[in-house]
Amino acid sequence: MNSDIGMWGIVIAVIGGAIRVSTPFLFVSLGECVTEKSGRINLGLEGILVMGAMSGYGISYLTGSPWLGVLVAGLSGCVLGALHGWICGLPRVNDIATGIGLMLFGTGLAFFLGKPFVQPKAPTLPSIPFGGWSDSPQIQAALQVNVLFLLGIALAFALHWAFRNTRWGLIIRTVGDSADAALALGFSVKRVRTLSTAAGGFLSGIGGSFLSLYYPGSWNESLSSGQGLMAVALVIFARWRPLHCFMASLLFGGAGALGPALQSVGITSGYYLYNAAPYVLTLGIMIATSSTKHQLAGAPGELGVVR
Amino acid sequence: MSDTVIDLPTRTPDPAAGQVALKAPAADPALPAGPDPVKQKAAAPPAERFVMPDALKRPAEALFWPLASLLATMLLFGLMIALLGKSPLQLYQLIYVGAFADSFAWQNTLQRAAPLILTALCVALPAQAGLVVIGGEGAVVLGGLAASQVPGLLGASPVVNLVCMAIAAMLAGGLWIALAGYLRHWRGVNETISSLLLSYIAIAVFNHLVEGMLRDPASLNKPSTRPIGDANMLGVIPGIEVHWGLSYGIVFCIVLFLVLRFTTVGYAIRIAGGNVRAARLAGLPVGTLILGCCFVGGAAAGLAGMAEVAAVHGSANASLMAGYGYAGILVAFIARQNPLAIIPVAIVLGGIGAAGGLLQRRMGLPDATMMVLQGTLFMVILAAETMYGRLKIFRPAGQ
Numbered sequence: 001m002n003s004d005i006g007m008w009g010i011v012i013a014v015i016g017g018a019i020r021v022s023t024p025f026l027f028v029s030l031g032e033c034v035t036e037k038s039g040r041i042n043l044g045l046e047g048i049l050v051m052g053a054m055s056g057y058g059i060s061y062l063t064g065s066p067w068l069g070v071l072v073a074g075l076s077g078c079v080l081g082a083l084h085g086w087i088c089g090l091p092r093v094n095d096i097a098t099g100i101g102l103m104l105f106g107t108g109l110a111f112f113l114g115k116p117f118v119q120p121k122a123p124t125l126p127s128i129p130f131g132g133w134s135d136s137p138q139i140q141a142a143l144q145v146n147v148l149f150l151l152g153i154a155l156a157f158a159l160h161w162a163f164r165n166t167r168w169g170l171i172i173r174t175v176g177d178s179a180d181a182a183l184a185l186g187f188s189v190k191r192v193r194t195l196s197t198a199a200g201g202f203l204s205g206i207g208g209s210f211l212s213l214y215y216p217g218s219w220n221e222s223l224s225s226g227q228g229l230m231a232v233a234l235v236i237f238a239r240w241r242p243l244h245c246f247m248a249s250l251l252f253g254g255a256g257a258l259g260p261a262l263q264s265v266g267i268t269s270g271y272y273l274y275n276a277a278p279y280v281l282t283l284g285i286m287i288a289t290s291s292t293k294h295q296l297a298g299a300p301g302e303l304g305v306v307r
Numbered sequence: 308m309s310d311t312v313i314d315l316p317t318r319t320p321d322p323a324a325g326q327v328a329l330k331a332p333a334a335d336p337a338l339p340a341g342p343d344p345v346k347q348k349a350a351a352p353p354a355e356r357f358v359m360p361d362a363l364k365r366p367a368e369a370l371f372w373p374l375a376s377l378l379a380t381m382l383l384f385g386l387m388i389a390l391l392g393k394s395p396l397q398l399y400q401l402i403y404v405g406a407f408a409d410s411f412a413w414q415n416t417l418q419r420a421a422p423l424i425l426t427a428l429c430v431a432l433p434a435q436a437g438l439v440v441i442g443g444e445g446a447v448v449l450g451g452l453a454a455s456q457v458p459g460l461l462g463a464s465p466v467v468n469l470v471c472m473a474i475a476a477m478l479a480g481g482l483w484i485a486l487a488g489y490l491r492h493w494r495g496v497n498e499t500i501s502s503l504l505l506s507y508i509a510i511a512v513f514n515h516l517v518e519g520m521l522r523d524p525a526s527l528n529k530p531s532t533r534p535i536g537d538a539n540m541l542g543v544i545p546g547i548e549v550h551w552g553l554s555y556g557i558v559f560c561i562v563l564f565l566v567l568r569f570t571t572v573g574y575a576i577r578i579a580g581g582n583v584r585a586a587r588l589a590g591l592p593v594g595t596l597i598l599g600c601c602f603v604g605g606a607a608a609g610l611a612g613m614a615e616v617a618a619v620h621g622s623a624n625a626s627l628m629a630g631y632g633y634a635g636i637l638v639a640f641i642a643r644q645n646p647l648a649i650i651p652v653a654i655v656l657g658g659i660g661a662a663g664g665l666l667q668r669r670m671g672l673p674d675a676t677m678m679v680l681q682g683t684l685f686m687v688i689l690a691a692e693t694m695y696g697r698l699k700i701f702r703p704a705g706q
Contacts, residue, residue, distance in 0.1 A: 291495045
């Protein structure tokens, strides 16, 4: 195989890009999946994502350990998630509005605290080269797979199993499908939802740390471009199933990789339009899957946003 | 929370409530106040304590909680600033100086408030019909872009140009947000997510056109469209030296307030927003109402884009994306979606934005400081929603 692979270059770049770009989608969508399964929506994941990216990068820079950065990113996401969970637990507070508030708050806080980390270079996460069998540098580059991606796949399977087979999985689903039934069974709806929102925040924070610690691999204020919000639509598209979240993430990642892939082979006209591909895709999917007549199949019964 | 804590404010009538009493008839957003106040007075026990008339309770409460939230936010945020080793007192003093101390500060504040009033309407009006639309930023950029093309294509006299610019901007912004309303009502697509996605798409289209087809070859460092020309620029309101865009927003707010409060259309909108099923049963054209609210809201945001182009930047470029669409969400929620309340709230938030530069220079705080302050305020305001109806003093007699 020679280096001139023509159009295949775009395909390989999109596949490689899909693997890289999908990881934050994967974590955020799994986190949102846990939150929404409990019957609450968190639109503030965008803010949590940015906060995770900032704190992960900052800790990695200060301590030299990117994995510690990932952990702290998760914890910061957990705190913001718990905050959202607590405020939404108050009577008469609207979770959609609070999510929008958290989006602004998390982003602002990240920009504010992250100012000192815009310039310095922090150690980033390692990746595993799966492309050693090929001579082609494009394929080798495309198959540099980050450990977090593999962790995310494992997590998708684990959640899939846990929702069906564990006590906690059942409790979360019960609370999400019918608060009355959960109350009758003696579960605290509020506590389960707050914990689910915090857990969702933890995963979203990790997703954010991937942005700053692997790809694109630096911290700046234009790092996230709505991935957190697209993940909300992605979960609806995946019908609240963790394994479908994984596949939907790959699809979204591929759409997100289209612009850079075309640019890498010299197609630059329409750059902005190609970069808007994930938004158009999300919107198209939402139009195709929503309906005014009936609730979406598989939707948690208590979830207001899809009604 | 124990009853004693909640009871505290009832003993000392709060000053905010007293102020309301003076201007209550004009500011009263309450639904037709139930019982006759005279009868109420007779029924009330002969109290030596201050008893608020029922008609004032709702407006007083609607004023009290936002002010309490603002105070709580200032305490919280001040604590955070203190933890970082800076002086909160100096911070608030600088915000006052930068926003409201002199006529120059006021001009800066009002110039920022002008687009905020209009973008807040893009949230508040759909909210009256029960929709949470957060895509105002997209309507602003498309409105600005549409307006920037009018003088070149039309080439008429400045007055005709400006009128057509406003119409083009309102059409562009209105149709964009109406699309989110259409998708919501006829396709069941969640309008919060779709409007934000539409806003991202609008920004992509804007960038594509401004850096491609519509780019002025003379704009080297910062891609822009061709300037609209000095003759077509929007002037300033004599006396306060702020561009006319401010008056657009204020007129828009007052008209919408009157329409919502005193017309059958406004009543129908509020029914549709409160209970869609009831509205359908009553035979109201819910879809048309939703589309109309989204269109007019989007038109307001588009007009904000036109005013920014015609009064501030002189052409459409990336400066249009200054986050007015997002800040408008905050304004609308603090104003509790009331068009009249939007005006003072936008002025306060415009002032906070105007003081940002001063804080950067004097205290070495990053420009995101104001974002944190606004975000904190937003969260506190939303959490305060739970407090409505909890204080005895604001409850109608007999409850």
